[in-house]
Amino acid sequence: MLVHAGGSTMRIAVIGAGISGIAAGVNLQKVGIEEFTIFEKNPDVGGTWFLNSYPGAACDVDSRLYSYSFHTRKQWGRRYAEQPEILDYLNEVVDRFGLRPKIRTSSDVRSCVYDPSSKQWRIACEDGFEQNFDGVIACVGMLNDPLIPNIPGLDAFTGVATHTARWPKDLDVHGLRAAVVGTGSSAAQIVPAIAPHVHSLHLFQRQPGWVLPKPDKVHAGTVKRPAGPLQKAERCWQYLRRELAHGKYEMGSRRNVRQLRHAVDFLERAVDDPALQEVLKPSYPFGCKRAVRDSNFYPALLRDNVTTVPSALVGVDGSRVIAADGTTVEVDLLVLATGFRAQEFLNTVEVEGPDGRLLSHQWAEAGGPEAFLGVAVPGLPNFFMTYGPNSNTATTSMVFVLERQVEHIVRALAYADRNRLTGLMVRPDAHRRFNQWLQSSISDTVWTAGCNNYFSTQDGKIVTNWPHTSIAYAGLLKAAHPGLPWIYEEFRM
């Protein structure tokens, strides 16, 4: 990218200092936009990797791939890094690129309102801080707002109740009678991590998930130097292998049937009890929910102190937790591994465009959140987002995807800056055509097979996932140059 010749005057607000917020800071500096503030609601950087500190929290994507292309590591401590190592890595990137002075921590952005007279966005934080910016990059993530199920009596639970993404720092689980609710990726990590230490553990499973092994490996140590040619080649191979293995999640495709067979084999090898096998076997196609990757989950369920309750948690009465099938257990610790409000994009920030319309209303009228390539929405000049609607790629590392989004966004803002535009905005027809094509590509995917997944709205519209390969997605982001008049509309004073 070219550095702005005359020196940039543009001032950008980045909301969130997680993986994409940090990448946005690095890329803005790269194009010479130095006037930016990264607002972070937490007391420190890292986003999801700051908040998800529950026992066993780790990444189920190979670390060689789950890291920035602009800051690689020669060797990670293990093949699938655990949360502390990923958080350490993100802090290292922040310091290496001198971003810390640009980050305003403990700053919860509550609203982002466009002021038509100044042609700027007014950012307002919960602590009363307000400031105007020429452009906004919302990097709040898709999995940031915990979904606490509406369970009668939960508020009055007499023990310790916590969501996985809000784990109390010094919680000692030793000897506790625990219940874990949910069987997604978070539950699959926390159950094996705490099962050996708790007195007993009851796992409340509403609907089982497909599980694949995770061939983890501990390395001799972490080498923080940049990856050499060999590690770069391995990273590239990891990427291509994942792309080739998954492709599109098409219902009944040869690939999908093969993945299903792999998951069934793994279940049958790992669980020798036929009754438990039956309980753990999903009745929907592989990939309808994001598959769990963990080699320790099934063995943990076979422990003497672990019981799988094949029923949803429906009530809490003092220290007793109650399942839909009537099972009642007395517990000291209630872990809600119940996921996130993934379909409610940007629900923690009120975004109001030039015409006074709220983005949430715009999306409600459209039947659910939608965006152009997951990054831009018509009616919002110089407003972009990462990890927006339908940009969750099931096939690869989200770090790869978020980096490509950030590159697209920063290129657009730099273009607006260079050309002295007051705004750059995706055209409604480009946005409409893109979303029509996108939704028609989704109709034959396994995500529509009718399982409980977090990909769709209540009306069944898939709003989180990208149906094609990440190569195709990255290619489209690259091809959609901000100067193309049939994609972006330009505004001048």
Ligand code: N01
């Ligand atoms: O959440 P989920 P998660 N009684 O939504 C269940 C990422 N992630 O935090 O399936 C009983 O997958 C619910 O049941 P059902 C990753 O993208 C990544 O585990 O809806 N159960 C489900 O089992 C992942 O996909 C890593 O029937 C109840 C569970 O709660 C995403 O985060 C690690 C219930 C929620 O599962 C979310 O994963 C961890 C009830 N009343 C997470 N209510 C990596 O390694 C809800 N459930 C990168």
